Structure formats: structure tokens, C-alpha cells
Amino acid sequence: MPTTTRSQTRTRSPITPESLKDLVLLGAPALSPDGSRVAFVHKSFGKKNNYVTNIWMVDSDRGEPYQFTTGNRDGAPAWSPDGRMLAFVGGRQEGAPQVYVMPTDGGEARALTQLPEGAIYQLKWSGDGKRLAFSFREQDEELTKEATHTRKKSGGTTPPLVTEDLFYRLDGDGFFGERRFKLFIVDLEDGKHRMAYGKDSMGFFEYDWSPDGRRIVIATCRARDAMNHPEKIELLLMDVATGKLKPVPNLPKGPKSMPTWSPNGRFIAYAGRQGKDWTYSTENLELWVCDAQHGRAKCLSENTDWCLMAATLSDTSEASFDPWISWSGNDHVLTRIGCHGEAHVARFNRNGKGKPRLMTLGRVALSPGNLSSDGKRIVVTLDQPTAPSEIHVGRVTATSINLKKRTGFNDTFVKTHTIAKPTTHWIRSGDGTRVQVWVLKPPTSRSKKHPGILEVHGGPHAQYGWGFFHEFQVLANAGYVVAYSNPRGSKGYGRDFCHAIRGAWGTVDWEDIHAVALWMQSREYVNSKKIGIMGGSYGGYMTNWAIGSTNMFTAAISDRCVSNLVSMAGNSDFPLEPNKYWSGNAWDSPEGLWACSPMRLMGNARTPTLIIHSEGDLRCNIEQGEQVFTALKQQKVPSRFVRYPRETSHGMSRSGPLDMRLHRLDEILQWWKRWFSGKKK
Numbered sequence: 155m156p157t158t159t160r161s162q163t164r165t166r167s168p169i170t171p172e173s174l175k176d177l178v179l180l181g182a183p184a185l186s187p188d189g190s191r192v193a194f195v196h197k198s199f200g201k202k203n204n205y206v207t208n209i210w211m212v213d214s215d216r217g218e219p220y221q222f223t224t225g226n227r228d229g230a231p232a233w234s235p236d237g238r239m240l241a242f243v244g245g246r247q248e249g250a251p252q253v254y255v256m257p258t259d260g261g262e263a264r265a266l267t268q269l270p271e272g273a274i275y276q277l278k279w280s281g282d283g284k285r286l287a288f289s290f291r292e293q294d295e296e297l298t299k300e301a302t303h304t305r306k307k308s309g310g311t312t313p314p315l316v317t318e319d320l321f322y323r324l325d326g327d328g329f330f331g332e333r334r335f336k337l338f339i340v341d342l343e344d345g346k347h348r349m350a351y352g353k354d355s356m357g358f359f360e361y362d363w364s365p366d367g368r369r370i371v372i373a374t375c376r377a378r379d380a381m382n383h384p385e386k387i388e389l390l391l392m393d394v395a396t397g398k399l400k401p402v403p404n405l406p407k408g409p410k411s412m413p414t415w416s417p418n419g420r421f422i423a424y425a426g427r428q429g430k431d432w433t434y435s436t437e438n439l440e441l442w443v444c445d446a447q448h449g450r451a452k453c454l455s456e457n458t459d460w461c462l463m464a465a466t467l468s469d470t471s472e473a474s475f476d477p478w479i480s481w482s483g484n485d486h487v488l489t490r491i492g493c494h495g496e497a498h499v500a501r502f503n504r505n506g507k508g509k510p511r512l513m514t515l516g517r518v519a520l521s522p523g524n525l526s527s528d529g530k531r532i533v534v535t536l537d538q539p540t541a542p543s544e545i546h547v548g549r550v551t552a553t554s555i556n557l558k559k560r561t562g563f564n565d566t567f568v569k570t571h572t573i574a575k576p577t578t579h580w581i582r583s584g585d586g587t588r589v590q591v592w593v594l595k596p597p598t599s600r601s602k603k604h605p606g607i608l609e610v611h612g613g614p615h616a617q618y619g620w621g622f623f624h625e626f627q628v629l630a631n632a633g634y635v636v637a638y639s640n641p642r643g644s645k646g647y648g649r650d651f652c653h654a655i656r657g658a659w660g661t662v663d664w665e666d667i668h669a670v671a672l673w674m675q676s677r678e679y680v681n682s683k684k685i686g687i688m689g690g691s692y693g694g695y696m697t698n699w700a701i702g703s704t705n706m707f708t709a710a711i712s713d714r715c716v717s718n719l720v721s722m723a724g725n726s727d728f729p730l731e732p733n734k735y736w737s738g739n740a741w742d743s744p745e746g747l748w749a750c751s752p753m754r755l756m757g758n759a760r761t762p763t764l765i766i767h768s769e770g771d772l773r774c775n776i777e778q779g780e781q782v783f784t785a786l787k788q789q790k791v792p793s794r795f796v797r798y799p800r801e802t803s804h805g806m807s808r809s810g811p812l813d814m815r816l817h818r819l820d821e822i823l824q825w826w827k828r829w830f831s832g833k834k835k
Contacts, residue, residue, distance in 0.1 A: 166572045168631040171819035175199050178563035180543050184231045185533040189526030190214055192533050193231035194545055203813050209242055212560050214547045219561050235283045243274050249299055266345050271298050280367035284342050291335040321356050321381050323727050325772035325804040355380035360411055364419050371413045371422055382731055384409040384432045404449030409433045414479045422446050423487045425462045425477035436653040439463040441489050443504055454502040464492025464645035466519040467611050468621040469808040470542050478522050482529045490522055492646045495619025513555040519621040537621040539576050541568050572597040574630035583669040591639040591670055594630040605684035605830040606635040606674045612691030614643040635680050641666030657736045659750045660699045667696055684830050690714050702755025709829035713766040714804055717778045719747040725775040756785040762792035764825040773804040796821050
């Protein structure tokens with residue numbers, strides 16, 4: 155973004171919470187097989203406090219984008235192999251999404267399935283274009299709309315959930331008990347569908363069709379206690395005609411995800427590692443290739459320090475921790491790499507020879523879609539800190555990907571709003587570790603000094619970086635210096651940097667955050683007596699740790715926080731497995747968990763704190779925020795508790811209802827105004 159003069163900024167509007175309504179959010183880009191067109195999801199805010207999602211199209215080289223579907227709840231576009239049909243998931247029947255197909259040269263959408271209430275994802279075409287596979291989980295009969303209506307009519311109550319399985323809920327997905335996603339195949343001609351695979355213990359499987367459509371490779375765990383045994387995930391080859399399953403032999407034990415066939419059907423690439431950690435871990439998630447028949451997996455990324463799960467966080471897109479893998483011909487594999495706040499596409503030789511090559515460069519965060527059938531074109535969404543994501547199409551050569559912007563839905567927003575441009579810095583922590591920091595200064599204020607706000611990201615195994623963050627822009631436009639960093643524990647700086655806090659939160663990560671806060675105090679443009687700290691999830695954890703460790707902050711905001719690892723060990727949708735990431739357990743060996751719990755420091759806390767939490771948060775249960783609020787109030791520390799309803803979840807700040815998102819941002823602004831102005835009431 156070019157530098158603007160003061161006269162230019164006078165004609166622009168500040169970014170406020172309400173500015174969120176003006177953004178268009180783009181995702182799920184799908185390039186046609188011949189590379190000539192892109193289908194993508196266009197998401198905007200509706201008039202009824204809802205999200206309106208439709209599929210749009212744009213030609214790869216020229217022309218304006220145009221709306222393709224009108225269902226207002228359409229997503230997951232997928233081109234048929236011949237490019238003549240587009241399949242997508244439509245939510246036109248509320249609670250009962252269906253698979254639709256539509257001619258790509260225009261016409262009416264046709265519901266290919268007539269499924270009962272439930273959820274669909276992972277929509278993929280067979281190589282011959284005659285079938286579609288998808289993941290589907292049916293709603294519990296007692297919780298269907300009809301059953302609920304009948305119950306209300308008769309005065310009945312909501313039925314209890316009864317389970318004998320540890321995995322019965324998921325944040326953002328709700329309570330599903332022992333029901334699981336299963337793999338279905340539907341015939342394009344007559345819509346007949348059948349369940350093809352249903353043995354995954356958690357419903358977390360991923361799959362890919364072989365090029366000839368005769369087999370499907372499935373990354374799955376059939377172990378009875380799957381939640382505690384990611385090392386038992388295997389690659390299964392399923393014969394589509396008979397349903398017969400055959401494991402790919404000679405593979406290392408460890409998690410495996412995103413299996414992807416080579417165009418010639420001889421090889422399978424996947425993301426994985428050896429060991430007993432899930433794919434979300436302090437260890438790097440690596441790129442592997444195996445022979446589809448004989449196995450003999452080879453790790454292609456073992457000589458790098460890259461991780462395939464280095465997610466770059468934003469509040470204008472859903473955080474994706476899924477790896478991305480695609481073949482470029484039969485001899486090269488492309489994958490997404492996160493590094494130093496950036497996200498790029500890297501290329502590896504299938505045989506492991508030679509050095510991997512970064513195919514894209516620059517201070518951006520890319521989210522790849524797919525390649526054309528000849529491998530010469532790719533589609534991505536490109537995010538940068540001064541502009542929300544847009545669709546870009548790239549030409550793939552042997553050495554690079556040259557990207558061309560193909561949409562400009564947010565161009566008017568960028569031109570008409572004052573947008574703060576970040577500067578990046580490297581500082582030294584107490585032990586000399588280098589930590590990357592970004593700073594946004596108020597874009598229009600003439601003051602020489604401003605209050606400062608230190609933002610701490612969630613995860614913690616993710617990264618802040620070169621993406622657009624509406625919340626940061628709101629704070630900068632309100633007159634605050636916003637600093638955000640990647641302390642130890644973050645992805646994007648190598649395995650050891652991330653691994654440094656395994657089972658030891660509140661140690662070197664706090665040293666890094668504290669160093670950033672001290673660095674902020676030394677900046678000539680920051681009012682050193684007015685600095686606040688805030689963050690969500692793990693960022694809320696670190697905010698709690700900060701107010702229990704120092705009184706240097708004027709005020710704090712702890713959002714969807716972690717406060718007590720002993721209680722969280724059993725009430726999160728992913729319970730803490732004993733003696734794995736953390737030492738000990740929550741019942742007779744809680745010392746390690748308690749040592750890393752900010753609650754044990756709350757007796758020292760004197761910082762005015764706003765606690766934000768959602769009653770529907772299944773990742774960090776609301777009791778985590780309740781404990782902090784109670785401890786502060788009982789010690790007469792100024793504090794405020796904002797509880798959002800069960801309809802919201804852990805990800806409310808980036809995907810929740812619009813009115814709740816706006817309310818949250820208003821609460822944040824009022825809290826900072828209250829304490830930075832010196833007024834305590």
C-alpha cells in the first residue's frame with residue numbers, strides 16, 4: 155500500500171468495529187481443470203445478523219468476477235474433471251445440507267443427495283467424473299428439528315447425552331456423542347449414495363481418489379482408544395468396487411494426514427511425523443512420500459526446519475491448521491510453509507534429491523487452492539496486513555510462481571479507510587533469543603506519544619504475521635500503538651523455538667513477552683506509563699500470567715482464556731493426556747499442571763482486567779474465565795466479565811454472529827478508553 159499524505163487521510167474513514175460489515179471475505183478457491191476459471195466462496199454480512207455465502211466465478215486472465223450460485227449458504231466448490239460441472243455443498247434446507255451439482259456454463263443447481271439432517275465436508279470427484287465422495291455425519295434422531303418441535307409441543311425436555319467415548323464434542327461443532335463422520339459415495343447420474351467407509355474411531359479421516367477412480371486412500375485411525383493413539387493412524391487403500399481395505403505397508407508409526415495421489419497413481423504424498431504426537435504439536439509436521447503399493451515412506455522435508463502446520467492467524471478468516479499438499483507432475487510436490495509470519499508455497503523433489511525451493515516470496519500469507527490438471531497454474535488467496543484476502547492466479551514454472559490478482563472486492567475498503575501499515579522489528583529476549591515483533595502506529599493521530607497495547611496470539615503453536623487483522627486496525631485507528639509478536643512456542647521459527655515451551659508454559663514464552671513489553675516502554679512514540687496487554691485462548695493464558703507476574707500494565711483483557719490447567723485437563727474438547735505434553739495428570743499428580751497455571755499467581759494480580767468468554771466455548775471452558783474473574787473480584791481488583799451465549803464458540807471473534815463480534819470490539823474499546831484515560835468508573 156503506498157504511503158498516504160495527511161490531506162489524503164482526512165478524506166478516509168477510520169476503521170471501527172462497524173467497518174467489519176464492509177469487508178468481503180473470500181475462501182475455498184478452486185481452479186478449473188484447464189486453468190481458465192476460478193470458483194470461490196464469497197462471504198459477506200447479511201441484513202439479519204447472518205453470513206451470506208455464495209459461490210462466485212472469475213476468469214483466470216481477465217474480466218470481472220460474477221456470482222454463480224444464489225443459495226446464500228453455499229460453499230466447498232469442486233470442479234468435475236472435464237470442467238463441465240461444479241459440485242458444492244448447499245445449506246438451502248436448514249440443518250440438512252446437500253450435495254449440489256450445476257453446469258459451469260450456467261443453468262439450475264440440482265440437489266444430488268437427499269440426506270437427513272447432519273453435516274457434510276470433504277467433497278471430491280472421482281477421476282472419471284461419474285461419482286462424488288464426501289464425509290457425512292447424521293444428526294442424532296432425538297435432536298432433529300422434527301423431534302425438537304414434537305418435544306416442545308408436548309412439554310418434553312432436551313434428552314440427555316450418554317456416551318462411553320472420550321471424544322463426544324468439538325468446539326464449533328457442538329455435542330455429537332458417539333456419532334462419527336463416514337465416507338459416502340454418490341452417483342452423479344441417479345443420485346444413489348452409499349456409505350463406503352465408517353471405521354474411523356473419531357471421524358477425523360482424510361482421503362483422496364486414485365487418478366483412475368478405482369481406489370481411495372484414507373488416512374484413518376481404527377484404534378478403539380484413537381484419541382490417545384495418533385501413532386496408529388494408517389493409510390488404507392479401499393477398493394471402491396468391493397470395499398476391501400488394504401493398509402499401505404512399511405510406513406512409520408505416527409500421525410498422517412492429507413494423503414494425495416500422484417497423477418500417475420504410483421505414489422502418495424502425505425503430512426506426518428514419527429511418534430505419538432497428534433499433527434498439532436511442537437514437533438515439525440513433515441512432508442512424506444510413499445509408494446502406493448510397497449510403502450517405503452521417505453521424508454522429503456527432514457533436512458529443513460519447516461513445519462507444514464505453521465498457521466498464520468487472522469480475524470478475517472478462519473484459522474486453518476490443516477496442511478496443504480499438491481503434486482506438480484509426478485516428480486515434484488508442492489506444500490505450504492509458514493515462516494517468520496509469512497506463508498508461502500514450497501516445492502520438493504519426489505525422490506528427495508536437491509534442495510527444496512520456495513516458489514513464492516514477499517510479506518504475505520498465502521492459502522493455496524489447487525493446480526490445473528497440467529500443473530501449470532495455481533490459485534491462492536493472498537492476505538497482507540494492509541488489505542484483506544483476494545483471489546490470485548499464478549503461473550507455475552520450475553523455479554517460481556508468478557501471481558496475478560484477480561479480484562478486488564475489498565479495494566474500495568482499502569481506498570476509503572485509514573489503514574495502519576506495520577513495521578517489523580527483531581528484539582532480544584532476556585537470554586538473547588531473537589523475537590520478531592510487528593508495530594502498528596495510529597495512522598492519523600498527530601500526538602507524539604500514544605498508549606500501547608501488546609497483543610498475544612493463541613495456539614500457542616501458530617504465528618502472527620503478514621495478514622490483515624481487523625481488530626488491530628480498530629485499535630490503531632482508536633489512537634493506540636499495537637504491538638504483536640511471536641514468542642517462543644510459536645511456529646515459523648524452527649522446531650527448537652516452538653518446542654521450548656512444551657510442558658513449560660509461563661517460562662521462556664513469558665520472558666519473550668516481557669521483553670517485548672519492556673521494548674515498547676522504550677519507544678519514543680509510546681506513553682511508557684500507559685501500556686496494556688490482551689490476548690485470546692493461549693493469548694488469554696499469557697495475559698493471566700502477566701497480571702500475576704508484574705504490575706507494569708495499566709490494564710488487561712483476557713479473552714477465552716486458559717487459567718487452570720488442572721481443571722482444563724478434563725473439561726476441554728481435547729483433554730490433556732497424562733504424561734504427554736504436560737507431566738503428570740489432573741487427579742493424583744497435578745504438580746506439573748499447577749506449576750504452569752496462571753491461577754496460582756492470581757494472589758499477586760492488581761491489574762484491572764476485562765474477562766471475555768463464551769458459554770459455548772468447548773475448547774477453553776468458560777469456567778477458566780470464571781476462576782479469574784472470581785479471584786480478582788474477591789481481591790477487590792477492578793474487573794469486568796462479559797459472557798457470550800451458548801450460540802457462540804471459541805472462535806467467536808473471527809466467525810461468530812455479527813452482533814456478538816461488534817459487541818466484543820466495543821467492550822474492548824471502552825475498556826481501554828476507561829483505563830488509559832485515567833477514569834476508573
